[in-house]
Every structure is written in C-alpha cells, then in structure tokens.
Amino acid sequence: MPVVKLSFSAIVAESFGFFFANLRPFFHLVTIPWIASLAIRMIGSALNQESIFAVLVEKAVDVVPTVMFMLAWQRFVLLGPNRVERLPGLGWSPREQAYLMHLIKIGGITFVLITAFVLTMGTMDYGVLATPGAPVDPALAQRQALAAPLGAGFMVSVLLALRVSWGLAATAVDVPFSPRLSWAYGRGNGWTIVGSLFLTFLVSAIVTTVATLVTLGLMRGVFGAQEAAVVVTWTVALLVSYAGAAVAATLQAIIFRTLLSWREGAALPATT
Numbered sequence: 001m002p003v004v005k006l007s008f009s010a011i012v013a014e015s016f017g018f019f020f021a022n023l024r025p026f027f028h029l030v031t032i033p034w035i036a037s038l039a040i041r042m043i044g045s046a047l048n049q050e051s052i053f054a055v056l057v058e059k060a061v062d063v064v065p066t067v068m069f070m071l072a073w074q075r076f077v078l079l080g081p082n083r084v085e086r087l088p089g090l091g092w093s094p095r096e097q098a099y100l101m102h103l104i105k106i107g108g109i110t111f112v113l114i115t116a117f118v119l120t121m122g123t124m125d126y127g128v129l130a131t132p133g134a135p136v137d138p139a140l141a142q143r144q145a146l147a148a149p150l151g152a153g154f155m156v157s158v159l160l161a162l163r164v165s166w167g168l169a170a171t172a173v174d175v176p177f178s179p180r181l182s183w184a185y186g187r188g189n190g191w192t193i194v195g196s197l198f199l200t201f202l203v204s205a206i207v208t209t210v211a212t213l214v215t216l217g218l219m220r221g222v223f224g225a226q227e228a229a230v231v232v233t234w235t236v237a238l239l240v241s242y243a244g245a246a247v248a249a250t251l252q253a254i255i256f257r258t259l260l261s262w263r264e265g266a267a268l269p270a271t272t
Contacts (some may be wrong), residue, residue: 004259006192011258012199015251018077019243025081029072030242032089033065037238040065042231056115063103065089069242070249071099074172077253079264095174102171105179107161113154162197163190169249169256173264184271185259193255200251204244212237 019026044058068088075084086093167182186193215236219229260268 004189004261006189006196006255006258008192008196011192011251011254012196014254015196015200015247018250018254019247022076025076026073026243026246029076029084029088030069030239030246032087033069034239034242036065036089037062037242038235041234041238060111063100066242066245067096067100067103068092070168070245071096071172073246073249074169074253077250078169078173078257078262095172099168099171102168102177102179106165106168110154110157110161113157159194162194165197166193166252166255166259169253172253173262175262175268181271185269186255189259196251196255197248200248201244204241204247208237208240208244211240 040058040062044054044061047054065088072084072086072088163186164179164182166186167177167179170177170181212233216229216233219232256262262268
C-alpha cells in the first residue's frame with residue numbers, strides 16, 4: 001500500500017483550477033513556443049503537403065518548443081513565477097536538454113511505433129473498404145496484417161508512457177529522475193495516474209478539434225476567407241493545444257509534488 005493515495009477527482013480538479021486561475025502567466029509563457037510551432041506548421045505545409053514522412057518530421061521538430069514551454073510551466077507550478085528565470089523560447093540550456101532526454105526515454109518507443117504504423121499502412125482507399133462485396137486488395141491485407149501488432153504495441157506503449165510521464169516534473173526542477181523511479185514511486189496509484197492523464201489529453205484533443213472546426217467554419221462561412229482561414233485556424237488550434245499541454249503539465253507536477261511530498265531541497269523518500 002503506498003504511503004500517499006492519489007485522489008482522481010482532486011488532482012484533476014486542482015490541475016484545471018490552477019490553469020484557469022493563471023491564464024495571464026500562461027499567455028506570457030506560451031507566446032514564443034506558440035509562434036515557433038505555428039512557423040514549423042506553416043513551413044512544413046509549404047515544403048510538402050502530401051508526404052506522411054514529412055508530417056512525422058514536422059511533429060518531431062515541434063517537440064522542441066513544446067519542451068521549452070512545458071518545462072517553464074512546470075517550474076511555474078512547483079516553484080512560482082520568480083523561478084522560471086527565462087522566457088521559454090529565448091534559449092536552450094542543459095535543463096531543457098535533460099528534459100528532452102527524459103521525454104525521449106518516456107515517449108521514444110511510442111513515437112517509433114506510431115511512425116512504423118503510419119508508414120506501414122500508408123494511404124488507404126476508404127471507398128473500397130466501404131463497398132460491399134468489393135474484392136480484398138492483397139497488398140492492403142498484407143499491410144493490415146503487418147500493422148496490427150504495431151498498433152497493439154502502440155496502445156500498450158501509450159499506457160506505459162502515461163504511467164511514468166509525471167516524472168518530467170522532477171527534471172523540470174532539477175531533481176535527478178528516471179522512468180524507473182516514476183514507476184516505483186507511483187506504485188499503487190498506477191491507474192489513477194494513467195486515467196487522470198488520459199482524461200486530460202482526451203479533453204484537450206476534443207476541445208482542440210472543436211476549436212479547429214468552429215474557427216475554420218467561421219473564417220470561411222462568415223468572412224469568406226480561404227488561405228487566411230487556414231492560418232487563423234492553425235493559430236487557434238495550436239493555442240488550444242498548448243492550453244491542454246499546460247493542464248497536463250500541471251497534473252504531472254501535482255502528482256510529483258503529492259506522491260513525493262516534494263519540497264525544494266528536501267531529499268526524496270525511499271522507494272518501497
């Protein structure tokens with residue numbers, strides 16, 4: 001039995017409450033990463049709109065501004081505004097490097113699996129799939145057979161990544177940490193950690209999708225914009241996505257602080 005038992009409703013409510021109570025610091029910290037992500041999205045679209053591989057590379061590059069923001073936001077949550085030290089996006093320090101390496105340890109396998117899954121499946125003719133009695137495409141059937149274990153592995157890796165992702169908050173405040181320690185300290189609270197983070201990311205994805213559709217509909221339907229509508233939609237969608245990342249980063253920080261009863265300068269408790 002763990003020393004600390006997390007409350008699902010309490011940590012989720014605290015995370016959303018903290019975010020909405022600190023919207024001004026959020027807009028201050030997110031500005032440069034938000035602009036950087038928008039620039040990456042626009043450059044990626046201009047270079048190649050068809051290549052699946054190019055889209056994956058774009059997502060990988062976008063991790064850099066995301067790391068800058070999440071690290072700064074978690075320091076804000078755990079240490080306060082005076083300890084953020086530098087506006088995210090104005091530099092890259094060993095702290096960001098350590099955070100990125102920790103993130104790769106957590107989600108690297110997941111990214112590799114989803115990349116392999118997407119490249120294996122390629123593009124699909126959904127019209128053929130929906131046609132009753134249509135002959136089975138042998139090439140498609142072979143791709144599906146190859147992709148099935150990759151998809152299953154991806155789902156398992158996502159659950160494992162969520163389970164240990166809260167340890168990122170430790171790296172944000174310069175506490176040496178690893179996925180192994182996250183697993184050990186989170187023992188007995190695994191499903192609460194996974195469930196709360198999954199819910200947060202799910203809500204973020206739904207809100208981002210709704211914001212994207214509403215913005216695009218307004219820009220095209222009301223204002224009659226075309227190319228400008230796409231840029232404005234990306235801008236809004238990325239901001240909403242960063243808001244979701246902020247809530248998730250807050251949740252990770254709260255889990256870290258609660259499970260370890262963390263205070264700056266105090267030694268970590270012994271694992272059981």
